[in-house]
Amino acid sequence: MSEAREYKYIGQRSIRPDGFDKVTGRANYGADLSLPGMIWGKVLRSPHAHAKITKLDVSRAEQHPGVMAIATYKDFPAVSSEAFEAGEGATDLLDLARNILADGKVLYDGHAICAIAALTEAIADEALSLIDVEYEILPHVMDVRDAMKEDAPLLHDDLFTQGLPEQPDKPSNIAARMELKKGDIDQGFADADVIVEREFYTPTIHQGYIEPHACTVRYEEKGTSMVWCCTQGHFDVRASTAKLLKMDLSKLKVVASEIGGGFGGKTTVYLEPVSLILSRKSGRPVKMVMDREEVFRASGPGSATRNWVKIGAKKDGTFTAMQARLCYEAGAFKGSPMGPGCMTVFTPYDIENAYVEGFDVVVNKPKVAAYRAPGAPQAEFAAEMVINEIARELGIDPIDIRLKNAAREGTQTLYGPKLKAVGLIECLEACKNSDHYKAALKDNQGRGVAAGFWFNIGGQSSVTINMNPDGTATLVEGSPDIGGSRASMQLMAAEELQIPADKITPIVADTEVLAYNGTTGGSRTTFATGMAVIEAAQDVIRQMKERAAAVWNVTAEQVDWVDGTAVNTAGEGRLTAVEICAGADRTGGQITGRGNINARGAGPSFAVHIADIEVDRDTGRTRVIRYTACQDAGKAIHPSYVEGQYQGGAVQGIGWALNEEYIYSKDGILENPGFLDYRIPLASDLPMIDALIVEVPNAFHPFGVRGVGETGIVPPLAAVGTAVANAAGITVTELPLSPPRVLKAMQSSSR
Amino acid sequence: MSRTHVTTTVNGDALEFLCEPHETLLDALRNHLNMTGTKEGCGSGDCGACSVTLDDRLVCSCLVLAAEAEGKSIGTIEGVSNKDELHVIQQKFLEHAALQCGICTPGLIVSTRALLQENPNPTEEETRYYLAGNLCRCTGYDKIIRAVMDAAETMRGGGAA
Numbered sequence: 049m050s051e052a053r054e055y056k057y058i059g060q061r062s063i064r065p066d067g068f069d070k071v072t073g074r075a076n077y078g079a080d081l082s083l084p085g086m087i088w089g090k091v092l093r094s095p096h097a098h099a100k101i102t103k104l105d106v107s108r109a110e111q112h113p114g115v116m117a118i119a120t121y122k123d124f125p126a127v128s129s130e131a132f133e134a135g136e137g138a139t140d141l142l143d144l145a146r147n148i149l150a151d152g153k154v155l156y157d158g159h160a161i162c163a164i165a166a167l168t169e170a171i172a173d174e175a176l177s178l179i180d181v182e183y184e185i186l187p188h189v190m191d192v193r194d195a196m197k198e199d200a201p202l203l204h205d206d207l208f209t210q211g212l213p214e215q216p217d218k219p220s221n222i223a224a225r226m227e228l229k230k231g232d233i234d235q236g237f238a239d240a241d242v243i244v245e246r247e248f249y250t251p252t253i254h255q256g257y258i259e260p261h262a263c264t265v266r267y268e269e270k271g272t273s274m275v276w277c278c279t280q281g282h283f284d285v286r287a288s289t290a291k292l293l294k295m296d297l298s299k300l301k302v303v304a305s306e307i308g309g310g311f312g313g314k315t316t317v318y319l320e321p322v323s324l325i326l327s328r329k330s331g332r333p334v335k336m337v338m339d340r341e342e343v344f345r346a347s348g349p350g351s352a353t354r355n356w357v358k359i360g361a362k363k364d365g366t367f368t369a370m371q372a373r374l375c376y377e378a379g380a381f382k383g384s385p386m387g388p389g390c391m392t393v394f395t396p397y398d399i400e401n402a403y404v405e406g407f408d409v410v411v412n413k414p415k416v417a418a419y420r421a422p423g424a425p426q427a428e429f430a431a432e433m434v435i436n437e438i439a440r441e442l443g444i445d446p447i448d449i450r451l452k453n454a455a456r457e458g459t460q461t462l463y464g465p466k467l468k469a470v471g472l473i474e475c476l477e478a479c480k481n482s483d484h485y486k487a488a489l490k491d492n493q494g495r496g497v498a499a500g501f502w503f504n505i506g507g508q509s510s511v512t513i514n515m516n517p518d519g520t521a522t523l524v525e526g527s528p529d530i531g532g533s534r535a536s537m538q539l540m541a542a543e544e545l546q547i548p549a550d551k552i553t554p555i556v557a558d559t560e561v562l563a564y565n566g567t568t569g570g571s572r573t574t575f576a577t578g579m580a581v582i583e584a585a586q587d588v589i590r591q592m593k594e595r596a597a598a599v600w601n602v603t604a605e606q607v608d609w610v611d612g613t614a615v616n617t618a619g620e621g622r623l624t625a626v627e628i629c630a631g632a633d634r635t636g637g638q639i640t641g642r643g644n645i646n647a648r649g650a651g652p653s654f655a656v657h658i659a660d661i662e663v664d665r666d667t668g669r670t671r672v673i674r675y676t677a678c679q680d681a682g683k684a685i686h687p688s689y690v691e692g693q694y695q696g697g698a699v700q701g702i703g704w705a706l707n708e709e710y711i712y713s714k715d716g717i718l719e720n721p722g723f724l725d726y727r728i729p730l731a732s733d734l735p736m737i738d739a740l741i742v743e744v745p746n747a748f749h750p751f752g753v754r755g756v757g758e759t760g761i762v763p764p765l766a767a768v769g770t771a772v773a774n775a776a777g778i779t780v781t782e783l784p785l786s787p788p789r790v791l792k793a794m795q796s797s798s799r
Numbered sequence: 800m801s802r803t804h805v806t807t808t809v810n811g812d813a814l815e816f817l818c819e820p821h822e823t824l825l826d827a828l829r830n831h832l833n834m835t836g837t838k839e840g841c842g843s844g845d846c847g848a849c850s851v852t853l854d855d856r857l858v859c860s861c862l863v864l865a866a867e868a869e870g871k872s873i874g875t876i877e878g879v880s881n882k883d884e885l886h887v888i889q890q891k892f893l894e895h896a897a898l899q900c901g902i903c904t905p906g907l908i909v910s911t912r913a914l915l916q917e918n919p920n921p922t923e924e925e926t927r928y929y930l931a932g933n934l935c936r937c938t939g940y941d942k943i944i945r946a947v948m949d950a951a952e953t954m955r956g957g958g959a960a
Contacts, residue, residue, distance in 0.1 A: 063893050070901035071889040073836020073876035077902060080835040170819065256936050258840040258848055259902040308838070308902025309936050340841040531899035531937060688896035692938055696899060699939030723845035723934060731940040732924075732931040739941075 057542040057549050058751060061688045064535040065554055066306075075306045078262030078278025083333035086264065087116050089165040089319070089326050090172035090336070092179055093346060094154035097188035097412040097716025098201065101152055101161065105180035109164060112178055114171035117329035119322050120162040121149040125294045132291060134284040134567075139316070143381040145292055147415050148321055154183070155203055155380035156412050157717045158345025160318075165326035165334050188412040188716040192354050192375045195221040195411045203380060203410045223382030224408040228390055228462050236369025236401030240360025244437045245371075247356040248430040249782040250765070251709035252377065254349040255419050256700075256728045259308020261347060262337040263319050267327035268299075272560075275302045275320050280310040280528055281567025286559045288317045293324060303558040304528045311700070312418030313348055315567050344721035348417025349710060351376045351384045353426040357393070357434045365442055365449040369401040370394045374427050376408055379415035384408045385423025388503070391463035392762075393427035395501040396450070396472055396654060398459040412716050418569060420697060421502040421758035425704065425765050432498040432766030433780065446497040446770075447480045447656075455501075455654070471680025471744035472499065472654035478740050479656045484676045493662045493673060494774030500655045500762025504755035505570030506647030510563040511580040513541065513588050515639040519626030521545065521588075523554040526565030527577040531696075531757070532689035536574045537581050539685050540751065544585035546612040547625050563644055571755020574685055575746075576647035582750050583643030595635040596623045649748025653755060655679035657698060657763035661771035668791030670706055670772055672733070677763075678740035682754030690756050691739035697760025698737050703729045704761075705768035709784050807868040809834070810878025818865040824858075825849045827865035828875060836876040836905050840934065847933035850906035850913075851875045857913040859932075876905035879912060888912055888950045895946035899937035907933045911947050919955055923948065 069075040106118045129142040145151070150161050161181065166172035187201035194200055200221055208216050211225040237243060263277035273295065279285045282304035290300045307314060319336040327334040338347070353376050360369040372393050376384035390406040439449040454476060459467045479485055479497065489495060514522045523541050527533060534554040542549035566572065593607040596614035599621075600607075606618040614623045632638050660674040677694040684690040707727045711720045720726045745752025765783065773780040778793035802817040809832065816831040825842075828834045828851070837860055840846035844859040851860045852874035853867075879886045888911050891897070898904045907930065914921060914929045921929065926947050927940070935943060 061896070064896070066901075067893040067898070068885070070898055070904055071885065071892050071908060072880050073834075073905045075901060076835065077838065079829075079839065082830070082833075168819075170821065257900070257902075258846055258934055258936055259838070259900070260840070306902075307900060308840075309900045311936070337839075340843065340846075532896065686896075688942070689899070692896055692899055692942060695939035695941045696937045700936070722843055723841050724843065728934060728936060729939075730931040730934065731927040731944065734927070734940055736944070737939050737941045 055543060056546070057539045058685050059687060060539065061686065062535060062539060062549055064532050065538050066529065066534050077259055077306045077308050079337045080305065081264040081276045082335065083264060083266060086333040086335055087165050087167055087330060088169045088172050089163050089323050089334045090169065090176055091163045091342070092161045092176045093342065094150065094157060094159040094161060096154055096183055096185055097157050098186040099154050099183035100186060101150065101154065101181060102184050103180060103182035104162065106162065108180065109175040109178040112175045114167040115164060115175045116167065116332060117165045117326045118162060119149065119325040119329065121151045123325045124292060127292060134287045141291060144288060147381055148318060156414050158342065158414060159380070160346060163322045163326060165330050189221065190411055190413065190712055190716050192352060192377045192409045192411060195409050196375065196407065203412065207382065207410065221410045222407055223378060223410055224386070226387060226390055226406050228404045229402065230462050231401035233369050233371055233401050233403040237360045239368040241363045242438060242441055243358065243360045244434050244441065245356065245358035246434055246781055247354060248433065250353045250426045250429060251783060252349050252352040252413060253704050253708045254344055254726065255311035255313035257309030257311060257313055260338040260340060260343045261318055263323055264333060264335040265320065265323045265327050266333040267324050273300050273324060275300065275324065276305055277302065277320055278305050278307045278314060280307065280314045280530060280569055282528065283526060283559055283564050284567045285317055285320055289321045289324065292321045301558055301560045304556055307528050307530050310530055311420045312422055312569060315418050315569050316348060318347060340723065341721040344726060345718050346414055348379070348415055350419035351378065351416045351426065353377065355427055355430040357430040359434045359438060361438050361442065363442060365444045365452045367397055367399050367453045370397070370399050371402065372404045372427065372430065374404065374406040376406070376423065377411045377413060377416065378408050379413045380410060381415045382408055382410060384416055385418065387423065389423035389427035392424040392501050393431050395461055395463070396455055396499040397453045398455050399453065402462050404462065420700065420761040424500070424502050424762045425701065428500055428762050429765035429769065433769055436496065436766065436770045447476050450499055451476050467652060468747055469744055470652050470654055471742045474742045474744055475654055475656040475678045475680055478678050478742055479658055479676060482676055482740065484658050484674055484738060489660065492665060492775055493660055494771045496659045496767040496770030496774065498657055498763040498766035498770065500759050502571065502653050502759040502762060504575065504650040504653050505572045506576045506650040507566035507572050508646045509565050509577040509580040511577065511584045511643045512562065513584045513641040515588060515629045517629055517632065519629040520551045521547065523552055523581065524557045524561060525554060525577055526557055526562040527573045528568045529556055530568055531693065532686065533573045535689060536578065536685040540578050540581050541585050544582050545588060571653070571757040572650065575650055575749060575753050575755050576645065578753055579647050579749060580643035580645045583645060584641040587643065588639060588641030591639045591641065592625060592628050595628050595632065598635055599623065651682045651746030651748065651754030653680055653759040655759045655763050657767040659764065659767040659771040661768060661775050663772060663775040663790060665794065668787035668794065670785060670790060672702060672735055674735055676738040676740060677760055678742060679756065679759055680742045680744050680754060681756050682746040682749065683743055683752035684741050685751065685753060687741060690741055693756045694739040694760045695737040697758065698764050699729050699734060701761045701764025702768055705765045705783055705785060707784050707786060803866045805866055805869050807870065808872040810875060820866065822865045823861050824863040824865050824868055825860040827868065828860060834875055834877055838902055838905060840902065847910060848903055848906045850909045850933065852909065852913060857910055874909065876909055879908055887953050891946040891950040891953065895942045895949065897938065897942040897946035903933060903935045907935065907943060911950065915951050915954060919951060921951060
């Protein structure tokens with residue numbers, strides 16, 4: 049185990065290996081590749097929330113000078129409903145195809161109908177206006193509560209609710225229902241001295257990555273086709289695209305460009321299959337880039353929810369029962385993160401009696417995609433708000449009430465496993481002892497505390513380390529680096545090999561170079577790809593020892609690896625990595641280490657945040673005065689980038705709590721598809737974000753790593769929500785807490 | 800289609816290009832001059848990823864027509880370092896881990912250079928407001944602000960300008 053181990057490289061705040069390219073503008077992102085003869089693709093999108101396409105005539109567009117190809121749904125090979133794993137979770141192939149190009153019916157404002165490739169972007173835009181489309185407008189439904197009603201307009205006449213005791217005979221917008229239970233919920237509430245229940249609303253929000261979706265592709269009828277795109281998982285882009293277009297995996301090379309943010313939103317495909325169709329039909333390389341409006345209207349946002357939570361507690365603060373009913377919008381096709389919502393909602397607490405029911409519901413909005421700890425922030429927001437209300441009613445400090453009930457080693461979770469060592473109590477104590485928590489508040493200021501949980505995942509990673517003749521190493525990984533993970537791979541390889549970090553160059557290779565790698569998501573990369581790095585490094589060391597043993601005519605077991613040097617324990621002799629690599633040609637050829645794993649044992653991750661908010665009583669405007677994000681990293685490989693994950697997650701959560709929401713017109717048209725009106729936090733909105741790293745090692749990782757990427761977005765909704773409630777003297781049940789909503793609540797508040 | 804001939808200076812190099820009348824300076828930089836360091840995040844002047852200087856004035860290149868570059872001097876991310884020697888601002892961004900995905904970084908560095916030319920000793924609040932036009936979705940800005948303040952201090956202390 050790692051606790052006592054002294055590290056030479058891990059824990060250093062080294063300069064990231066891809067940093068130079070990224071501060072000089074040399075790094076190439078999704079839209080940065082152009083090819084000779086390349087043409088431009090553009091998409092025609094639905095102006096309606098729900099409509100039947102009664103006519104789609106592309107003949108005038110086809111004849112427009114400069115138009116090279118047009119793609120519609122008919123250009124997909126026949127696809128049928130079939131679940132397959134790609135990106136984050138299972139996808140239905142038919143839904144995927146119908147989301148990428150509508151099949152006779154549009155299901156949301158922005159839904160792609162067809163695409164045109166032309167010599168220039170301007171010609172493609174002109175040609176879009178020549179497409180003759182007629183619609184029969186259908187009634188639309190935009191809210192999960194409305195969509196669940198018996199008489200709601202139906203999006204799909206072939207969607208039947210899964211997870212009911214009996215197979216329904218009528219189609220429904222409710223795609224799935226699930227429940228989780230433990231203990232006796234009725235007895236739990238009967239034992240309670242105080243019970244609080246509330247329903248909460250969270251809006252549709254977007255990941256808001258600054259780089260729009262983009263790709264450049266070249267289809268080859270006989271050779272290997274190529275897709276260059278910004279994605280969190282190029283192996284899954286290959287899987288989805290090849291499946292949709294019925295191509296062999298080996299005939300489709302996908303190159304992951306640098307990626308300008310994803311947060312879960314770049315774990316599926318939109319443009320890639322369409323551009324390959326356009327390339328096939330035109331015989332040209334095709335580039336497609338979404339504009340910002342398209343990103344908001346037609347890529348996958350995060351679910352809006354209506355979540356009801358009821359919690360009972362004893363006078364001393366002990367929770368006796370927890371119950372939730374969680375309703376998630378999936379967008380136009382099934383597959384919201386309702387499941388993880390149900391599984392995370394009460395996990396920070398060691399509770400005997402719990403019951404959770406969840407619904408996955410389609411509405412006339414874009415199909416949701418993963419967004420950082422998908423499903424967890426919405427559910428845990430509801431639970432944490434209710435817990436803070438109980439603490440207030442009982443006069444117990446919000447950290448103390450959590451300490452009293454906190455999940456710990458041995459806690460039986462509602463969703464399955466018993467927890468191993470976890471760091472929730474350590475995070476609560478770190479927050480309680482922080483200067484921030486002890487600091488006094490001024491007038492019109494309020495404080496909120498909330499905990500958060502996310503599972504983290506492992507999964508498949510494949511890594512090779514090629515030792516070069518000068519003793520340096522090229523570390524070949526297949527996990528797109530979305531926030532500095534090359535730096536952590538470099539440090540872990542250096543630690544294992546005991547050669548200096550700057551002698552190791554990590555690269556993210558394309559799908560032809562490595563075996564399959566899972567998508568960068570689920571906070572898996574430093575954990576799982578890191579384990580593959582360690583395994584590959586151990587493979588290198590094993591071979592280095594064998595080479596040295598051959599030189600000394602001893603067995604490999606008689607060779608130790610110390611400080612990057614082979615040491616002969618059976619006699620005299622030391623050979624450095626540099627010497628062994630320089631002589632590799634004479635001892636059996638070059639040295640390559642491999643690590644192919646399907647990592648188990650990802651470490652559950654807990655966080656606790658403290659938010660101080662000041663409210664302007666005249667306008668309802670809120671300001672974040674001070675913020676602390678504390679989280680268990682297991683082991684922070686590169687502390688700066690771990691802090692960065694905490695800070696970035698916290699600020700996305702602050703935006704979710706205070707500003708961000710999709711605003712739809714009565715007709716179901718998105719009214720704020722731009723950064724001016726969908727307002728993500730600016731530098732001027734924020735204070736510094738204090739990041740506290742707690743380290744309770746994960747026993748299943750050689751260095752103790754847990755994932756750190758996602759949990760940080762879970763607590764802010766309730767931490768900020770509670771701080772605003774306390775500052776303004778209002779009851780908070782709806783997000784975002786934008787000035788008009790806060791002002792209205794203050795004017796009608798009886799609290 | 801008639802194209803416009805533009806003679807301009809980019810990072811000190813005298814350059815010419817042909818553009819359509821509707822094309823933006825950002826289009827010209829990226830598609831005609833192959834300078835893809837300047838990024839497009841929104842196309843509407845809201846995100847700052849396309850920040851460049853036009854005769855030393857900080858602008859969003861997506862809001863400037865390419866033809867307006869005629870006779871002007873443009874500064875882009877590609878001209879911030881001196882060959883392989885990083886500018887202090889770039890070095891401080893790396894030391895403070897002030898980037899995660901890096902897509903906003905070129906715009907932020909160009910904006911920071913403009914800030915520190917105007918105001919070599921900005922307060923944290925002045926820095927936050929000056930950079931409010933550069934959206935970053937990854938970092939929460941904490942490490943960016945620290946990098947900028949540190950770069951300002953180093954530059955005032957006689958480091959590289």
